Amino acid sequence: MYPVCEELNVTMFINEKKFITFMCTPDNLKELAIGHLFTRNLIEDIDDIDSIRVCNTLKNIYILSEFISIDEDFSLNTVLSSACGSSPIFNLKNNKILESKTLFNIKKLKDATIKMFELAKKHKKTGGMHSCAAYNNKRDIISIEDVGRHNAVDKIIGVCLSKNYDFENSAIISTGRISTDIILKCIGARIPVVITRSIPTTSALELAKQNGITVIGRIMAREPIIYLNEARISK
Amino acid sequence: MYPVCEELNVTMFINEKKFITFMCTPDNLKELAIGHLFTRNLIEDIDDIDSIRVCNTLKNIYILSEFISIDEDFSLNTVLSSACGSSPIFNLKNNKILESKTLFNIKKLKDATIKMFELAKKHKKTGGMHSCAAYNNKRDIISIEDVGRHNAVDKIIGVCLSKNYDFENSAIISTGRISTDIILKCIGARIPVVITRSIPTTSALELAKQNGITVIGRIMAREPIIYLNEARISK
Numbered sequence: 001m002y003p004v005c006e007e008l009n010v011t012m013f014i015n016e017k018k019f020i021t022f023m024c025t026p027d028n029l030k031e032l033a034i035g036h037l038f039t040r041n042l043i044e045d046i047d048d049i050d051s052i053r054v055c056n057t058l059k060n061i062y063i064l065s066e067f068i069s070i071d072e073d074f075s076l077n078t079v080l081s082s083a084c085g086s087s088p089i090f091n092l093k094n095n096k097i098l099e100s101k102t103l104f105n106i107k108k109l110k111d112a113t114i115k116m117f118e119l120a121k122k123h124k125k126t127g128g129m130h131s132c133a134a135y136n137n138k139r140d141i142i143s144i145e146d147v148g149r150h151n152a153v154d155k156i157i158g159v160c161l162s163k164n165y166d167f168e169n170s171a172i173i174s175t176g177r178i179s180t181d182i183i184l185k186c187i188g189a190r191i192p193v194v195i196t197r198s199i200p201t202t203s204a205l206e207l208a209k210q211n212g213i214t215v216i217g218r219i220m221a222r223e224p225i226i227y228l229n230e231a232r233i234s235k
Numbered sequence: 236m237y238p239v240c241e242e243l244n245v246t247m248f249i250n251e252k253k254f255i256t257f258m259c260t261p262d263n264l265k266e267l268a269i270g271h272l273f274t275r276n277l278i279e280d281i282d283d284i285d286s287i288r289v290c291n292t293l294k295n296i297y298i299l300s301e302f303i304s305i306d307e308d309f310s311l312n313t314v315l316s317s318a319c320g321s322s323p324i325f326n327l328k329n330n331k332i333l334e335s336k337t338l339f340n341i342k343k344l345k346d347a348t349i350k351m352f353e354l355a356k357k358h359k360k361t362g363g364m365h366s367c368a369a370y371n372n373k374r375d376i377i378s379i380e381d382v383g384r385h386n387a388v389d390k391i392i393g394v395c396l397s398k399n400y401d402f403e404n405s406a407i408i409s410t411g412r413i414s415t416d417i418i419l420k421c422i423g424a425r426i427p428v429v430i431t432r433s434i435p436t437t438s439a440l441e442l443a444k445q446n447g448i449t450v451i452g453r454i455m456a457r458e459p460i461i462y463l464n465e466a467r468i469s470k
Contacts, residue, residue: 201240203244217237
């Protein structure tokens with residue numbers, strides 16, 4: 001059996017209206033849906049969803065919520081992101097700068113990344129998957145995999161929401177490049193620290209700067225690069 | 236200076252109507268536009284474009300074409316691809332199976348991949364870029380880079396179009412995973428062979444099978460994997 005990444009088109013319906021089709025790895029679909037709605041500021045909390053149901057074929061996710069009204073603002077039809085297309089490049093008008101004072105130790109963040117790779121079973125099997133992990137000084141690391149890096153971020157945020165994670169004291173670790181859309185997701189979830197084994201893009205850094213987010217690249221290198229807001233990182 | 240990938244939002248207008256925003260590396264923007272329109276079957280040839288202009292700030296691309304009429308069919312607002320979001324997952328109704336009889340030698344394809352990496356200047360500098368190359372038995376390899384793998388594919392196809400490449404006798408080599416949207420682009424351009432240093436996704440393989448496209452993964456490994464349509468590959 002040759003290595004392949006599982007990819008399926010999964011459509012999310014909100015209040016019986018077709019909302020979006022994810023091209024994703026068909027597991028943790030509830031978390032994907034929850035995380036996606038949360039990072040796009042369509043819900044404020046998991047309780048804003050009245051019901052969530054994934055059909056047996058894994059082809060459809062059905063969301064009922066009286067809090068979500070879909071209007072044109074959330075359309076993606078004119079946005080094509082560098083490797084995602086998942087986040088609208090607007091809708092940040094009511095945002096406050098992230099002011100989390102939590103201190104993270106760089107060695108512990110690197111250990112968490114190593115742990116993330118240890119947990120990445122699909123990656124070990126195929127070599128072509130993305131991983132994402134959430135790290136909090138007080139809790140165990142949790143991690144997840146998906147064929148798409150933005151799906152992996154949505155899924156981990158969905159898992160964190162269901163475990164009642166305190167986002168303002170958490171860091172997100174990703175195997176993928178940090179592009180604009182990943183920063184937008186972290187702004188949406190109020191996560192102050194974003195880490196990658198790769199590097200960020202110029203516009204991701206600009207957006208992170210405007211919103212007070214710490215960005216760390218090349219986390220697995222001997223000297224990880226802290227691009228922005230170093231005050232949150234201890235050595 | 237820390238390593239970063241340049242990423243800019245570049246909006247393409249068609250006949251004065253806003254069409255799409257690329258999050259991309261802001262070079263070869265004309266080729267990006269041409270390749271994108273071609274792979275989406277919006278133009279049949281480069282001559283279908285009456286004029287193309289990139290503004291000095293690199294923020295906008297203006298296309299005039301009497302052949303393109305934008306209708307709802309081309310909207311992306313319900314599609315979110317695994318790592319792109321660039322290709323609509325429809326609009327294949329008039330497609331014919333690719334029947335190119337050209338034979339490609341696997342060693343030559345590997346040499347072309349090595350050449351692609353040699354030419355990848357931005358990748359060498361930052362470590363976080365994608366490359367794409369076009370290979371034809373009779374012509375020099377051409378290659379290009381972008382922060383997004385699907386942009387890189389669009390750009391190389393745009394370059395090939397402007398050099399009058401014979402797509403049905405060409406192969407595309409990419410550093411990125413082969414997901415559905417990359418196969419859709421190759422179907423749009425009638426390219427029979429798609430090669431990656433990574434692996435394909437399940438739905439990409441299914442689509443490639445339906446359309447007669449050869450898929451090769453792990454091209455840099457000692458034994459590259461020919462997933463489909465091996466008859467076009469000589470050893």
